[in-house]
Amino acid sequence: MDPAAIIQAIPPELLRMVLALALLAAFVGVNGLVLVYLERKVAGHVQRRPGPFEVGPHGLLQPFADALKLVGKELVAPKCGDRLLFWLAPVAAFLPVFVSFLPVPFGAELYGLHVNLGLLLILAFAGLGVLSLCLAGWASNNKYALLGAARAVAQSVAYEIPLLVAVLAVSFMTGSLDLAVITAGQGSWPWQWNVAVQPLAFIIYLICAVAETNRAPFDLPEAESELTAGFHTEYSGMGFGLFFLAEYANMIVVSSVAVVLFLGGYKGPLADGVWWFLIKVYAILLFMMWMRWTYPRVRFDQLLNLSWKWLIPLSIANLAVTAVVVKLL
Amino acid sequence: MSVIKELRRTASGLWSLVVGLGVTGKNFLKPQVTVHYPRQIVPNLDSYRGHIDLVPLDDDPQTPRCICCMTCINVCPSQCLSLTVDRDRPAKGRAEPAGEAGDLPTPKDGGNMLVVEPKRMEPPKKAGPKRPATFIKDYNLCSLCGLCVQNCPVDSLMFSRDIKLAGYRREDFVLDLLGRMRARELPLVPALGSGVASIRGAQGASAPAEGQGVAAPAPRKAKAADRGGPDASGPDASGGAGAGQPDASKDQGS
Numbered sequence: 001m002d003p004a005a006i007i008q009a010i011p012p013e014l015l016r017m018v019l020a021l022a023l024l025a026a027f028v029g030v031n032g033l034v035l036v037y038l039e040r041k042v043a044g045h046v047q048r049r050p051g052p053f054e055v056g057p058h059g060l061l062q063p064f065a066d067a068l069k070l071v072g073k074e075l076v077a078p079k080c081g082d083r084l085l086f087w088l089a090p091v092a093a094f095l096p097v098f099v100s101f102l103p104v105p106f107g108a109e110l111y112g113l114h115v116n117l118g119l120l121l122i123l124a125f126a127g128l129g130v131l132s133l134c135l136a137g138w139a140s141n142n143k144y145a146l147l148g149a150a151r152a153v154a155q156s157v158a159y160e161i162p163l164l165v166a167v168l169a170v171s172f173m174t175g176s177l178d179l180a181v182i183t184a185g186q187g188s189w190p191w192q193w194n195v196a197v198q199p200l201a202f203i204i205y206l207i208c209a210v211a212e213t214n215r216a217p218f219d220l221p222e223a224e225s226e227l228t229a230g231f232h233t234e235y236s237g238m239g240f241g242l243f244f245l246a247e248y249a250n251m252i253v254v255s256s257v258a259v260v261l262f263l264g265g266y267k268g269p270l271a272d273g274v275w276w277f278l279i280k281v282y283a284i285l286l287f288m289m290w291m292r293w294t295y296p297r298v299r300f301d302q303l304l305n306l307s308w309k310w311l312i313p314l315s316i317a318n319l320a321v322t323a324v325v326v327k328l329l
Numbered sequence: 330m331s332v333i334k335e336l337r338r339t340a341s342g343l344w345s346l347v348v349g350l351g352v353t354g355k356n357f358l359k360p361q362v363t364v365h366y367p368r369q370i371v372p373n374l375d376s377y378r379g380h381i382d383l384v385p386l387d388d389d390p391q392t393p394r395c396i397c398c399m400t401c402i403n404v405c406p407s408q409c410l411s412l413t414v415d416r417d418r419p420a421k422g423r424a425e426p427a428g429e430a431g432d433l434p435t436p437k438d439g440g441n442m443l444v445v446e447p448k449r450m451e452p453p454k455k456a457g458p459k460r461p462a463t464f465i466k467d468y469n470l471c472s473l474c475g476l477c478v479q480n481c482p483v484d485s486l487m488f489s490r491d492i493k494l495a496g497y498r499r500e501d502f503v504l505d506l507l508g509r510m511r512a513r514e515l516p517l518v519p520a521l522g523s524g525v526a527s528i529r530g531a532q533g534a535s536a537p538a539e540g541q542g543v544a545a546p547a548p549r550k551a552k553a554a555d556r557g558g559p560d561a562s563g564p565d566a567s568g569g570a571g572a573g574q575p576d577a578s579k580d581q582g583s
Contacts, residue, residue, distance in 0.1 A: 042357070045356075045357050045361075046353045046356055046357045047356070048356055048359055048360075048361050048362045048363070049361055049362065049363045050361055050363055050365070053365070290350065290353060290354065290357075291350070293353055294349045294350050294352070294353040295346070295349065
C-alpha cells in the first residue's frame with residue numbers, strides 16, 4: 001500500500017474540511033474564553049466596577065479558573081428525567097456551531113467548505129439549537145425548565161421569520177445564497193457595503209440575531225431572576241458549561257453572518273483580509289454585550305408583539321421594495 | 330390620528346433606546362467607583378458602624394461614662410452585653426466604708442489641740458455614680474442594631490471604626506470593652522501644681538494598666554470634642570493600612 005496513493009485518494013475537500021474543523025474548534029474554544037472574560041469586564045465597567053480583577057493580572061486568568069471549576073464538577077442528572085435526552089441536549093446545542101462556521105469566508109481563501117447554499121446551511125443548523133432547548137427543558141423533569149423551554153421555542157419560531165426575510169432581501173439583491181459571492185459583491189469602503197443599501201434589513205437582522213441567541217433584552221428562556229435559570233436549571237458543571245459555550249459560539253456565528261451579509265465580510269479600507277473580518281465581528285459582539293447591560297428584559301407578550309406586529313411586516317415590506325427595485329433596475 | 334400618535338410614540342420609543350445606549354456608554358468610560366481593598370482604603374469612615382466601644386469621660390480618659398444603669402443590657406435584643414459594677418468606688422447612696430486612713434482619736438474636750446486630724450484635712454471623698462469594673466460584649470451575637478448606643482442616657486457607647494477585625498476562634502470576638510478603652514485612651518497629664526492629681530487619687534481612678542506601656546508620642550490633654558471617635562483627620566484615617574501602628578493613634582482601634 002503506497003502511502004502517497006492513499007493520500008491522493010482522499011478527496012481534497014474532505015481534507016480541507018477536517019483541517020477547517022480543527023481550526024474552527026480552536027477558534028471557538030479560544031473565543032469562548034475571551035468572550036466570557038470580555039462579557040464580565042464590559043459588564044463591570046458599564047456598572048463602574050472592575051469586574052474580575054484578582055485572578056491573574058486584571059483578572060485575565062479568570063476564564064481558565066472558571067473552566068477548571070466547571071470541568072471538575074460532578075455530573076448530576078435529575079433522578080426521574082430522561083437520562084439520554086438530558087445529556088444529549090447540551091451536546092446538540094454545541095455541535096451545530098461547527099457546521100455553521102464551515103461556509104463562512106474568514107478571508108479571501110479562508111473558508112472551510114465552498115457551499116453555494118451556504119446561507120441555507122447556516123439557517124438550517126440554527127434550528128437545531130432550538131431543538132436542544134426543547135430537549136433540555138423536557139428531560140430535566142422540572143416545571144420551571146419546561147416553561148423556560150416552551151418560552152424559548154415560541155421566541156425562536158417568532159424571530160426566525162423576520163430573520164429569514166431580512167436575509168432573503170440581501171440574497172435577492174446579490175442573486176446568490178453563496179457567502180463568498182455575497183462578500184465579493186461588496187466593496188472595501190463602508191458606503192460600498194450592503195448596509196448602505198439595506199439598512200432596515202440590517203437592523204431587523206440584528207434584532208432577530210439577538211433574539212435567536214437568547215441574548216440581551218430577549219433572554220427570557222434563561223431569565224435568571226424569574227425562572228430560576230429557565231431551561232438549564234438542572235444543569236451544573238460541564239452540562240452548564242456546554243450550554244454557556246454554545247451561547248457564545250452562537251453569538252459568534254450570527255455576528256459572522258451579519259458581517260458577511262451586511263458589513264463587507266473580510267473587505268475593508270486599505271487592505272482586505274481576515275483582520276477586518278475579526279474586527280467587525282468583535283465590534284458586533286461588543287455591541288451585543290453593550291445592549292445586554294442597557295436594556296431591561298422584555299415581557300413575553302411584548303416579545304411576540306414585537307416580532308409578529310412590527311418586524312415581520314417591516315421585513316416583508318423591505319423585501320417587496322427590494323424585489324421591485326431589483327427587477328425594475 | 331391615532332396612527333400618527335402611534336407612530337410618534339414609536340419614534341420616541343426608538344429614540345429612548347439610543348439615549349439608553351448613550352447612558353451606559355458614558356458610564357463605561359467613567360472611572361470606577363470601587364475601592365480596591367486592601368490596596369486602597371476608603372478615605373472616610375465617619376459613618377462606619379463597627380462593634381460597640383465605650384466612651385471615656387472628658388476629664389478622665391481611663392474611666393468610661395457608663396453609670397451602670399443596665400439600660401443597654403436590657404434593651405439589647407441579642408443579650409450580648411454584660412457588666413459588673415465596681416464595688417470599690419464610693420457610690421452615691423452607699424454608706425462610706427468604715428475605717429478610713431488616719432484613725433486618730435478625736436479629742437472630746439476642748440484641750441490643747443496640737444494634733445490635727447488628718448481625716449478632716451483631706452478633701453472629702455466625692456461619691457459619684459457607679460462605674461463598671463468589667464464590661465464584656467459578645468460580638469458573636471451582636472446584630473449592630475444600635476439600640477444600646479441610642480438608649481444610653483450618658484452617651485457612653487459608640488460604634489467603633491474597626492474595619493480590620495478578624496479572628497480564628499469564637500473567643501476572639503468576646504470583647505473586653507473596658508480594657509479596649511483603656512488601651513486606646515491615654516491618661517491625662519496632671520497639670521503642675523493644680524492639685525488635680527490628688528483629686529484623681531481620691532476618686533480612686535484605676536491604674537491605667539495596658540495604656541501605660543504603649544509608646545506614646547505625648548499624652549494628650551482632655552478635650553471635650555474628642556469623644557473617642559476619630560474625626561478622621563486625613564492622614565490618620567487613611568493610615569490604617571499599617572497594621573503595626575501603635576494603639577496610640579486611636580484611629581481604627583486595635
